[in-house]
Amino acid sequence: MSLNWKEIDLLLSELSLPGCHVQGIHQPDYRTLLLELYRPGEPFLLLVSLAQGRARLHRTTRRPPKPRVIPRFAQFLRSRVRGARVVSAQQLGEERIVRIELERAGESTLLWIRLWGGASNIISTTQEGVILDAFFRRPGRGEISGERFDPETAVAQAARRPRREFVVRDLPGEGDFNSRLAEYYREEEQREERERLRERLSRLYTERESRLRAALDRLTDREREYEGAGNQKLFGDIIMANLHRIRRGDEWLEAENYEADNRPVRIQLDPKISPSANAEHYYDLHKKARSGLGIVREEIAQVRAQIAAVEKEAAELSRTDDISLLRERLRENDRRGGTGGGDREERPGLEFRSGPFRILVGRSAAENDQLLRRYARGNDMWLHTRDYPGAYVFIKIIPGKSIPLDTLLDAGNLAVFYSKARSSGYAELYYTQVKHLRRPREGKRGLVLPTQERNLSVRLDPVRLDRLQLYREQR
Template sequence: MSLNWREIALILEELPLVGSSLQQTIQHDFHSLSWNFYHQQAGRWTLYTELGTPFSRLHLASEALSIAQQGKTAKLQRFIQFLRANVEGSKVIEVSQHGCDRLVFLKLDNHGTILHLYLRFYSGPGANIIITDEQDIILELLYRRPGRGEQNGLPFLLGEPKTDVDDSFTVRPRTDSSFNRQIEQEYGSQSNELTFQELQHKVQAKRDRELKTLRTTLASQMHTLKASEGYERHKQTADLLSAYQHLLQDNQSSIELEDWETGYTRVIELEPKLKGRENILLYYDKYQKAKGAYENALTEVEKAKEQLDECEAHYARLLDPSMEQQAAVRAMKRELAGSLTKQQDAHQTPGLTIQSGQFTLLVGRNAKENDELLRRYARGNDYWMHTRDVPGGYVFIKYLKNKTVPLEVLLDAANLAIVFSKAKKEGKADLYYTQVKHLRRAKGGKTGLVLPTQEKNLSVTLDETRLARLLLEDDNA
């Protein structure tokens, strides 16, 4: 329950605000700040404020804030930076409460510049901290709310003060000689518990998202493994055709041969566009690709299982109910802060990031960038493209759900792959592309070296107009 206007008035009576100088401001999260003051008689003291929550309040902070409320906030830096640049160092010369309302007004003198500070201690969307000049033109605010006319440069309309005294607003039973101390104790424990529960819910939601992704990945790799496990059948077919190659003719669509392993006659489908003996190579090629896909899928299945087990164990430790609460809060905050750092890192990829229509292209320009993109930024459903038999950069086409990669995007990616390869001088190249999940690392190979399976081929001549558009857009970005 938030403080009512009577309780706020009682809080203000006990605070040495008038004559205090603001030395430092600290923003703990989206809703709470500490204001560190110095008063010539009272000495150093801290005012804690919280707005927009079920525990909206202000009170003198006689103890250090709990661990649950400490730590920097990655967002909302705009407001705290304004306070530090323009409000810290000010002296409070006037304090008042706007009628029978939960709105507190502080008049500040910042070395001759008058500032007005309005704190509205509501628990809902009306809550705000607003800083204006002497004419009440808004300079900065905690929450920008254009719908309420609360944004920089607009006049702050205070409105008529409430004068109707509602007897339902009473001061709660007193349990301490200092009402500030009483409120600090009552709300501190409740707010900390709420913070703990909110952190738990956020971490649980993060766990559920990660586990769902890992299980989907595992299911996909299991499907690929199942689909490619009969790869030996292609080799058996190729061996059979090789044994009877004297019977093969050009432009055949099928052939019936006796399978010496089973003793039965088999009908083998052939590619009629190929010469008879070329079908033998076709089946050996199918065998190699299917075998590569199977081995890659087998590796990925084991990797996905290991990651799934590690993830489950990690969150089991993090959400262990036997962990002491403050230690749990610290661990959960680190976990969530780590997620934010990863999101920020996603916008700082190595190499080039280029937009091609709806699709994002990640371009590695050397072996180090290729390896870094492959390890940290490429996902299984993304497409990988590279010049065939020519050293060069990798180009990744980021996957979009339910979207097929159009030819124009493939041509954009191909031109970038050529221009960052040794085929640039030739002005053309053969390329191949496949999904990242069909790549496997070469054992003992150079940094970033991969072996593709299920690849498709593309032959492209450099298009200078296309390249200029792509690289110019990247420069402008």
């Protein structure tokens, strides 16, 4: 709720602005102005908020955050009224317009603070009413530099309208009306911020849980696929037992299944390879399925644990009133690259998970360059194939954790897979921390020269790649 005119009168009487000096001007956001005022022995901050539904002015003790760039209107006021003395401050009738006259070095400046909800503004004029600048420049209302501002006419017109009765709100708390009003709005703003943070975090946790459940579904499908691969060894054994019946070029073997009462079984063959190579092929499929089954089951256990952790943390945050905890959880999410419901920019490339570590992969020179410039940090690990063009792969470091060999091999497999070495299935890599990369002068986009690099030999592991693809982050 914005202030009514009786509340503004009371606030101004408590503030006793005439005689104060303007020591500083701050504009922490697009709707708030703070004047740093001083009267002998009593410095204080005067807050002016132009927020719709919250238009107000009052004394405050909260120091504003410093913006990276000083906004235009704050720059103007600093040049015009910093060091000025407040000559007078009063409300115009019942119109929620405050006129503050400032004087510096014999030059007068008027500040008109209009607290009209959606039409609120702060307008600076000369004594003659010529607009010097405005917090919100509104050409449609003539509120731009060089135009004239005549609030007295609006006051005269308003005096002819039927009068409404207003009362000063009886706000809880201690101290004068300024103090109680500041505390009231502080609590209101914190309540709204708490709700916004909860809503954002709820959306983020829902998205994270959805990604984890999608990964769990893919892993469960692969588990069933591996469990159904038990026949591969049996097919190899049946082929070996019937080698004398198979000729190179045969596409099928029809034989007896000795594990099923000698019922007939039909096994597909590769006509391009020998009968014994066909048996070896089925043995290889069986080995990969058996190896992959163990890995997939470990991944399933990890994902289920992560889902349980996400559900527990989301439930705890939905109950807490600790706004600092909510802020910290949101910062943690941003640091680990979680989505922000449209607030975050779409990152280039691909993202994979290897245990708790994130692995970023660029698929082109442009993506490599963007990842290197904007998303990689000095201690992150960089990998690249030595003799082939291809992806830049980055392992995002976790403070206090060293990169395990298994994660390094995961990243190495991705570096080979997303390079020209994929067809050969093998490559030599070099890897080093991002801070040890150097850009050559006039080099192509994304080109870097590694220093302090180490070597890694990687042969593509289909089971490892399957696991990485199953647990790839969907963005």
